[in-house]
Amino acid sequence: MPMRLGYLYSRYPVISQTFCDAEMLALERRGVELEIGSINPPFTSLRHGHCAKLRAEVRYGPPPRVVRTVAKLARRDGIWPAVLVAKYEARYGPAFKAGQRARNALFFAEHFLRRGVAHFHVHFARHATHTALFVKEISKIGFSFTAHAQDFMLDVGSDELLREMCREAAFVVAVSDYSRELLIQKCPDAAGKIHRIYNGVDLRKFQAGPPRSPALRPRVLSIGRLIEFKGFRDLIAACAELKKRGIQFECEIIGDGPLLRALQDAITAAGLDGIVQLPGALSQEEIVCRLADCDVFALASIVDSKGASDILPTVILEAMATGLPVVSTRLSAIPEMVRNGESGLLVNPGDVEGLANAIESLLRDEQLRARLGAAGRGKIEEKFDVDKTAAQLLGLVEAVAVPRSPLNHADRRLKRCAHLVWEWPNPKLPGLDRELAAIAGAPVYVWRSGSIAPAKRSERLVQALEFLPDAIVIKAEWDADRAGAHEIESWQRELPPACNTADYLEAARVALYLGPKLARSGIHHLHATDSRALLCAWILQRFAKITISATIESPPAFASDVMERLLASCSGGRVSDAKIRAGFDGRFLLEPKPPRWRRLFRPGGAYISEQFLQQWRNQLETWSR
Incomplete structure (x- = not known):
């Protein structure tokens, strides 16, 4: 009987979290039956085409009025996790919404039990992992989670809650050596159960192609949510510097987010209209085409004013898988992907002139672009192939999963x-x-x-x-x-x-x-x-x-x-x-x-x-x- 593995998301799908899709698709290719739960609906109807390839159905939490009725019945039946709710309310306060997490957990605990889920996995150490604590309490089904970046660094809101998540999880995945060390610093008692598994890339989708024609204007591409720590302001400033140097190029920054208007204003103020474009969010199928039609990929990641930053940006992996030379910054786990001078070029965060120099050197040297791009593709094949990373995750799951038979109430x-x-x-x-x-x-x-x-x-x-x-x-x-x-x-x-x-x-x-x-x-x-x-x-x-x-x-x-x-x-x-x-x-x-x-x-x-x-x-x- 195939492994039946659950996934619990706070919100699914999210257009920028393609690594979740790639992981689940790879597990399905290995014969794993998935049960996907999403507490909330997505923010947008935009979908990547690969979502249609998932065999598993996404089960969304019911409307709030129904959730409250389910909780009312749970209290009447004596299965409401009153002790755990009271503990969390006393320990963390009302801002952590223990009652809401418990109400959501009741539905998914019942759903996972009914479907015979042996274990469930969560991405991001935030609301869904907090909810997982209650799902485990109610259903006795074990869980694990992947900690990514600002989720465990800032968004979780409490190192004590993070330690409890790690303590209750069967195992924890960190997406880089850098983030694993950070997690161990915050949760030293869980060090033995924290494993590094890189986010994977589907190499069937992202493939290296021939270089663009020298007759075309050189193109720089960047992708990400339009938020501060992606460093798009620095990239725009570097583009302004390249224009001053008389370099012919164009740049496209794909994504959506709260800084859209501010970045467009910065482009206009720098006289870069027609050179730097902001096309908005695109499907991954469109992004694959854009990656195949550019010369350099750049992501100028920084630490933002709140201390948040990228750790292992998936877009860099996708660019490297496409055989593109990458320019990025010496920040967090980026050097684990990009070795300066070997598989890309790195500059210090916030170094606009250094960023412009790195981009210029690649735009002027076709052989350098080819060498770094080929090395980057090799790096992805070696360490970031999603079929390999999903197999690592499945190995951890199989070691802790407890097989269960579905609860069939059907007439x-x-x-x-x-x-x-x-x-x-x-x-x-x-x-x-x-x-x-x-x-x-x-x-x-x-x-x-x-x-x-x-x-x-x-x-x-x-x-x-x-x-x-x-x-x-x-x-x-x-x-x-x-x-x-x-x-x-x-x-x-x-x-x-x-x-x-x-x-x-x-x-x-x-x-x-x-x-x-x-x-x-x-x-x-x-x-x-x-x-x-x-x-x-x-x-x-x-x-x-x-x-x-x-x-x-x-x-x-x-x-x-x-x-x-x-x-x-x-x-x-x-x-x-x-x-x-x-x-x-x-x-x-x-x-x-x-x-x-x-x-x-x-x-x-x-x-x-x-x-x-x-x-x-x-x-x-x-x-x-």
């Missing part, structure tokens, strides 16, 4: 029949909660979290619902599959004009995200619990090759001609309006009306008898076969 009779709920809780659908309770064990996907808290009698339903990620994640999947998106857009023409485009596009995006999930889960039939969910199911039926059914509220969200078109595609379903049922040859069950006494004393309430629910469940089992 075998309904495992191929999923439900799609457009919004939950939903006071407009008073019978929904009883319907969901009746099909306990079947997969249930929820698109939106309702604006109200669930009724007390329905709170436990949250443990059986899978909330789909927010609109940014859904949009990212849509943008990544433009061909599929365009085809789905064209299907709107088959619906009556009364179908609102905004409603259709929302349903279409959810459908494109949900389709692969249904395929992975072996779902054959999808039941939509209201008319909006039915629109999404109608789209899914077209490309996911599933059958669909629906429960239709009264009145439905769409006009009668739209509903007629959607319902025509259903295998059957449930309706409360006899007129709708009459038009579909008895394929739809007619929900019984409540007895007269109930209509008098509980007007507007849902009435679904146990006999009807059993009849309905039998029908779902038939569709599930």
